[in-house]
Amino acid sequence: MAKIERLIYLNVILLISFVNISYGIYEDQVGKFDWKRSFIGRTKYAEIDSKKVIIATEENVLASLSLRNGQILWRQVLENSFNHEIKLLYVNRDVYTVSGTQNNWIVRSWDINSGSLITEWPIIVEKLSPQEFTVLDGKLVNISPIRGSHLEITTYNLATGELIGKTSKISASWITDYANCIIVKSNFVCLSSNDYLGQLYFIDFVSKEASVNTKSVQSVLDGVLGPINIRQLKSNIPAFLLICNKSVKLIEISQSNLVVKDTDISSNIHITDNEGKIIFYQFEASTSPEKIISVTSKEYTNGQEILSIDLDYPIGLGAPTIVASYSKGPATILLLSTSDNALLVVKLPEGKVQWTNEEALSDIVATEFFELPMSESDASIENEFKTNSNNVINMLMHRLTTQIKQLSNFIFGSQLLSASGLVRDEFGFHKLIVVATKIGKLFAIDTFTGSIAWSYRLPNIKPFKLLEDEKMLLFVQRTARYTPLPAQCTLLAEDMLTGNTILFQFDPITGYSQKGIEKLNYRILQAVLLPYEDENKLKPILLLSSNNEIAVHPPSAKSLVQTHIKHNHIYLVDSESNSVKGFSFYHGDDNECGLTPTWEIKFHPSKLVSVSSKHPNERVHSQGRVLPDRSVYYKYVNPNLISVATLSDDPIHKHVLSIYLIDGVSGFIMYSTSHKRAKGPIHMVHSENWLVYSYFSERFRRTEVVSAELYEGHVQSNSTVFSSYAISVLPHVQTQSYILPATPVDMTVTLTEKGITNKFLLLALSTGAVVEIPWLLLQPRFSDIPCGPEESCIPYMPEVPLPTEAVINYNQTLSVIKGIEVAPARLESTCHVLVHGLDMFYTRVAPSKTFDVLKEDFDYIMIVLVLSGLIIASYVTKYLASKKTLKQLWK
Numbered sequence: 001m002a003k004i005e006r007l008i009y010l011n012v013i014l015l016i017s018f019v020n021i022s023y024g025i026y027e028d029q030v031g032k033f034d035w036k037r038s039f040i041g042r043t044k045y046a047e048i049d050s051k052k053v054i055i056a057t058e059e060n061v062l063a064s065l066s067l068r069n070g071q072i073l074w075r076q077v078l079e080n081s082f083n084h085e086i087k088l089l090y091v092n093r094d095v096y097t098v099s100g101t102q103n104n105w106i107v108r109s110w111d112i113n114s115g116s117l118i119t120e121w122p123i124i125v126e127k128l129s130p131q132e133f134t135v136l137d138g139k140l141v142n143i144s145p146i147r148g149s150h151l152e153i154t155t156y157n158l159a160t161g162e163l164i165g166k167t168s169k170i171s172a173s174w175i176t177d178y179a180n181c182i183i184v185k186s187n188f189v190c191l192s193s194n195d196y197l198g199q200l201y202f203i204d205f206v207s208k209e210a211s212v213n214t215k216s217v218q219s220v221l222d223g224v225l226g227p228i229n230i231r232q233l234k235s236n237i238p239a240f241l242l243i244c245n246k247s248v249k250l251i252e253i254s255q256s257n258l259v260v261k262d263t264d265i266s267s268n269i270h271i272t273d274n275e276g277k278i279i280f281y282q283f284e285a286s287t288s289p290e291k292i293i294s295v296t297s298k299e300y301t302n303g304q305e306i307l308s309i310d311l312d313y314p315i316g317l318g319a320p321t322i323v324a325s326y327s328k329g330p331a332t333i334l335l336l337s338t339s340d341n342a343l344l345v346v347k348l349p350e351g352k353v354q355w356t357n358e359e360a361l362s363d364i365v366a367t368e369f370f371e372l373p374m375s376e377s378d379a380s381i382e383n384e385f386k387t388n389s390n391n392v393i394n395m396l397m398h399r400l401t402t403q404i405k406q407l408s409n410f411i412f413g414s415q416l417l418s419a420s421g422l423v424r425d426e427f428g429f430h431k432l433i434v435v436a437t438k439i440g441k442l443f444a445i446d447t448f449t450g451s452i453a454w455s456y457r458l459p460n461i462k463p464f465k466l467l468e469d470e471k472m473l474l475f476v477q478r479t480a481r482y483t484p485l486p487a488q489c490t491l492l493a494e495d496m497l498t499g500n501t502i503l504f505q506f507d508p509i510t511g512y513s514q515k516g517i518e519k520l521n522y523r524i525l526q527a528v529l530l531p532y533e534d535e536n537k538l539k540p541i542l543l544l545s546s547n548n549e550i551a552v553h554p555p556s557a558k559s560l561v562q563t564h565i566k567h568n569h570i571y572l573v574d575s576e577s578n579s580v581k582g583f584s585f586y587h588g589d590d591n592e593c594g595l596t597p598t599w600e601i602k603f604h605p606s607k608l609v610s611v612s613s614k615h616p617n618e619r620v621h622s623q624g625r626v627l628p629d630r631s632v633y634y635k636y637v638n639p640n641l642i643s644v645a646t647l648s649d650d651p652i653h654k655h656v657l658s659i660y661l662i663d664g665v666s667g668f669i670m671y672s673t674s675h676k677r678a679k680g681p682i683h684m685v686h687s688e689n690w691l692v693y694s695y696f697s698e699r700f701r702r703t704e705v706v707s708a709e710l711y712e713g714h715v716q717s718n719s720t721v722f723s724s725y726a727i728s729v730l731p732h733v734q735t736q737s738y739i740l741p742a743t744p745v746d747m748t749v750t751l752t753e754k755g756i757t758n759k760f761l762l763l764a765l766s767t768g769a770v771v772e773i774p775w776l777l778l779q780p781r782f783s784d785i786p787c788g789p790e791e792s793c794i795p796y797m798p799e800v801p802l803p804t805e806a807v808i809n810y811n812q813t814l815s816v817i818k819g820i821e822v823a824p825a826r827l828e829s830t831c832h833v834l835v836h837g838l839d840m841f842y843t844r845v846a847p848s849k850t851f852d853v854l855k856e857d858f859d860y861i862m863i864v865l866v867l868s869g870l871i872i873a874s875y876v877t878k879y880l881a882s883k884k885t886l887k888q889l890w891k
Helices: 002-021 376-382 391-410 415-421 555-565 860-890
Strands: 035-038 043-049 052-057 061-066 073-078 084-090 095-101 105-108 117-124 132-136 139-145 150-157 162-173 181-184 187-190 198-202 212-217 226-230 240-244 247-254 256-262 270-274 277-285 293-299 307-311 320-328 331-338 342-349 352-358 362-372 431-437 441-446 452-457 465-466 469-471 472-476 488-495 501-506 516-519 522-528 542-545 551-553 568-576 579-587 595-603 607-613 625-626 633-636 641-652 654-663 667-675 680-688 690-697 702-713 730-741 744-749 760-765 768-772 818-825 831-837 839-845
Touching: 002 342, 002 839, 002 860, 043 084, 043 162, 043 320, 084 132, 117 320, 181 240, 187 226, 212 256, 277 320, 293 342, 320 702, 362 469, 362 472, 362 818, 362 831, 431 488, 431 831, 465 488, 472 522, 522 568, 542 568, 551 555, 551 595, 555 579, 555 595, 607 680, 607 690, 633 641, 641 680, 641 690, 654 690, 654 702, 667 702, 680 744, 744 818, 760 818
Parallel strands: none
Antiparallel strands: 035 839, 043 052, 052 061, 061 073, 084 095, 095 105, 105 117, 132 139, 139 150, 150 162, 181 187, 187 198, 198 212, 226 240, 240 247, 247 256, 270 277, 277 293, 293 307, 320 331, 331 342, 342 352, 362 431, 431 441, 441 452, 465 469, 472 488, 488 501, 501 516, 522 542, 542 551, 568 579, 579 595, 607 641, 625 633, 633 702, 641 654, 654 667, 680 690, 690 702, 702 730, 744 760, 760 768, 818 831, 831 839
């Protein structure tokens, strides 16, 4: 018995090893069809140190960039940016940071050349109030303001964390609003109210004999009406800004008095020290029609202008702000951060932009893969026989002109190919990835090189809030296959000013938009891309407004939608009431479409945490599963099925996770289950007839994965057309649970052209790895059917193996992964994969290996020699046979 168990165990190990061999790359394949781009996020603090730039970002990242080309020299990703922030950046011989949240802060020192951590010590504050930090004379000062009461000042040794003296308290009953208080060198300044009647309070919190000084806003801003804001300036001079509408005043603290500088300045002023001379820089509109922005430098003491230079500012970037500078003699380097999160370096007095980093790509909220158009030669071949004339002469002339054009393209090259190289390849590997970022900027990225083909900035927009995610909606209305019609894509987002929806229609290949941003006068609840096309090969988009009114884009497709509207259904997820609602459409007498509520499921008091549906482009190749006895167990493939996950509090089991599979047309719950003492994060993948989801088990303190597979049985109810209203029996559900020895941050499944290739799950882990797991490994086993090598079945193992060969990004760790996007190639074996976050990684995976294409190391010379030898041998044999036959006839 022991020998049999040992033999089965060896067979299982051998089968798993064969599965592992199917994914993995060779050393010479690294970088051949994958690339990686790294980002740091929106700049918050920055310091320029000789040949490098030290930057702290809002993504809680500390990084060093090369001043010459902007490449990342080193990068340290700190705690989660959702509940932690970097509060202070100080650069001396080493780099010092203060980061944390509320009353728990960590002071760290880093090596400026390598980014290695040197020291680390905590600061724990008892009171939950905003904390401010500054460095004065090599000492770290912690300022803790208490509203309507006092200031608490604590001083530490910056290097060791040793407390210097005792915490001092300064009476400050004038602190009313934390947002109106700033640190100006060793002074704490507050504005009592944001109007003309406000008072300015300031006190030197370092001085032992400090007293509160007061000055009215009226004496500073003479005769200016409107809301007043106070802004901090980063400089060695104790000065700050008061801004009222377009009026900006620079105010310097001189002991117990406020001095207003009589100089025309703007709100984007930046003060720097140039060899002991104080200079400030600011941006102004360029007077030259060929330039956009000019930078002006003036002396701080008398306001005398030193220089004014027009910048070669790239078109399409947002408004710039100077975040750091470095001056030495006449040469100055300015580090700029734009409103669309771009980071660039400008050299003065040349006015040239040295490099630009698009940091908006660190926060992607929508993605689509686009097939490129054909080359001019391929398009002319297709159009060679396309003519509307039946005249023989006209047909001959059309063929001759197209062939002449093909010859010229062959000799002189295609204009499209020579201009950008954005043409379709044979296997569909060359595509454009169009992404929309959270800040409202569109990018098109080449899958071959990872370079940006074009970018487009959309001001004042933001993503929709969908449960716990933020997403924009990107719809492909027409692909590039309908030459000469251009491809068309539509982006839907929320207007930041009004809260309504904006619609942006553009060509994804060139980035050109004919209509620009279209602002709708309503807010949408749902948008659906319909599966049929109009006469212009455009798929219409159905928009449902907050007033339950229906709109169609483009409006010319309204009549087409009305003919099919009765066959469409829609569902809405309401995160506020924790419910899912279903609607059907009807066509009224006034040629208007309306909504009819058909079903509603309320999950209250449970909270909706995740909703998942099948990919709209997914195809199911096999309708059943062949069992060892050669019978077929038919899959329950419901295209209208949606999966819903909810979490509820329980007095006994703490948290309860519930999973539902709901028919989106009828609202019928096809399957439901619950897990006690389970909590998020919840990740779900819904494909074909199966569902996989992960959760954290509080009972065993580990991550668990559950797979559920749905079957109709041995008899298929309807083999032609599926109907959600023709459900006679519930599907048979097979489930299996596994232990995942890692923490997933996102999950998806591979997607291919015809659905023939085996399915692989792609798991992004908190370690920065992206692992592919065969569905065969997670597929539920039948309890009454044997499972082994003969049945091509891997026996059940509680723990999911995660071999290093299964990591598709091999040794390239990806930081703060936010999503995985997949798309099919024209080769059935291959799937495009894009992983985005602080790093963007692209690759191609082949779950069943490249069975439909020859290998790279295929020996073409040998096959040519073998075929040539066989052909020669056949002719020689034929000659000898005929000669032998002739001799026999003469006998």
